[in-house]
Amino acid sequence: MRRWLSVLLVALTGLVMVADGLVPELGLGPVRRGLVDGAVILSAFALLAGVLNLLGWHLRRLRGGEGASGGSILLMLALLGTATVTIALPESGAPEWLYAHLYQPIQASLMALLAFYSVSAAYRTFALRTADAVLLMISAVLLLFLQLPFTAALLPVLGDIRQWLLAAPIAGIMRGVLIGSALGAVTVSLRVLLGRERPQVGE
């Protein structure tokens, strides 16, 4: 019964969203907006559930002595500290300051590591000497060479080749993958709407 109710709710919700998205004249706009508002409210509860799960996970790790405890303690302190500041001093600018001066620089530093990680990962991939790796290496070296500023100055035809590569084969393949992905997404969505696939009930 619970399973069927869940499938029915998903199907009805999906049908309303699709019908209103494609034919707004049906007048389902208010229902659709209500459903979207409901989803936003549910997301807020999901955040609460997620944060509780995160706290529980680290508390269990601390109690069980698993892994390094320093990170767990730091995470809980940061989580509780930020929550306290945000709840107690919402208008003081402190939450924004914490985000802009602590979180964002840390995030930027982490992302800056990507350049080094991509080089090390590419080296390991090439070392595997598979057909994929060879293709990857050839295209990477070719495009890197063609993208360099001086290549077009050395030989103007190389600039034209680069333009052609980006505009014709690469754009064509990218669009093919994108359209294929959209088809796959539509198929999965239709399966869920028809109840043929029920990820929400953990079948």
Place this chain on the structure above:
Amino acid sequence: MNALADLSSVAGCLWLVALALYALATWLLDMRLSRRQRPLRTITVYERLAGLVSRSVETDAAVHLSLGSGSLLTEAPQVASACALGQRLMEGALPRALCTCGSPTLYVAAAGALQGAAIGHGGEQQTARERPSVCLVGTEAAALAPGAWDAADGRQLAGEVFFGPFGAEGLLLAEGSPTVSPERLVGTAEIDALVGLSLGASAWVVGEDVYAARAYAHKDGQQGGLALQDAIRVVLLLAVLAGLGLRLAGWGG
């Protein structure tokens, strides 16, 4: 103005009809192909998944499944496919599976789908501590990677599966991890994310094949949609080649 609105309404109705026909064709093909045991073609990631589960059981090592950091509200179909793959892992590698994600909505979806699958496949005998772990490790993309490193810290891994809506943090997660894993399987619908993730991966899958996870991982006769997708893909491939040919011939600018 009214004529334009009417035209848009007609186009919308046509799209609705097309969707209904697509659904009907998928359903009919599903029925027709329901007894087919073999998949339509071989996709390495799904072939290797069974080996990964076996290795996990044999070596008593964990499997780490990371579902990425996209939101369920915007990436629902991809999340549904990732959950289908996760359910297969949970059924096979109980209780050695660890699932991490970087979005609260993703966490709620994964917890429902994966722990439900675990309970449905013998997990009801286990205590909550023994069941596979599904945990939110961060609420933003950059927090996902260090959170997942921390969650897998100290575990012996049979393999890692990165499957779902990833961004640039996927490469960070894959390459920065201090835990060594003998196999890494990757799947994402975003081609930009795949560029980083595929480096160093044992096998990867991109685009519409990501959405085929349920049919391949569970082999439960839902191959009609795949057959239809493959047929449309052939048409698209021909269209791409025709477009390329026309462009080469100097048509279309």
